[in-house]
Amino acid sequence: MHQHGDCGCGCGGHGDAQPEDSSLRSWDDVPDEEVVCECGKVTKRAIVDAVKNGASTLPLIKIITGAGRGRPCPNDHGCLVDVREIIARYGTTTISDSLRSMDEEAGPGR
Numbered sequence: 001m002h003q004h005g006d007c008g009c010g011c012g013g014h015g016d017a018q019p020e021d022s023s024l025r026s027w028d029d030v031p032d033e034e035v036v037c038e039c040g041k042v043t044k045r046a047i048v049d050a051v052k053n054g055a056s057t058l059p060l061i062k063i064i065t066g067a068g069r070g071r072p073c074p075n076d077h078g079c080l081v082d083v084r085e086i087i088a089r090y091g092t093t094t095i096s097d098s099l100r101s102m103d104e105e106a107g108p109g110r
Contacts (some may be wrong), residue, residue, distance in 0.1 A: 027089045036086070037079040039070025047083060051091040058084060 032045035042065045050064045061083055062068050070078045 001054040029088055036082050037065075037067035038075055039068070039077075039079075040066040042069070042079075043068040044086065047086045048090045051087055056087065056091045058087065061087060 004070050030044055032043065032048070033089070034044045036044050036047060038044055046065045046069060047061060050061055055064050058068075058080065063090045067083050070077075
């Protein structure tokens with residue numbers, strides 16, 4: 001699994017701090033076969049392919065690839081930060097747009 005935090009969940013960090021862009025990580029250097037979502041065994045390639053085929057929001061990526069949808073998830077869906085960064089890097093959607101779509105998906109009261 002692509003790890004970049006001490007906890008080993010692959011999310012890149014916890015808490016309220018969210019990167020504004022994917023320049024914090026070079027996703028170009030991550031191998032295509034690297035597993036980004038452990039619970040669904042979803043690779044970087046699967047997510048990038050979905051993005052390049054028009055999936056530009058987190059909800060679409062979740063539906064198309066299964067990333068972040070596993071039950072139970074050993075990493076509490078920590079991969080979603082990585083998925084949002086991949087969308088921002090390879091698509092035309094920014095991290096802020098992806099976060100906004102996640103808030104809209106969660107609905108009121110979040």
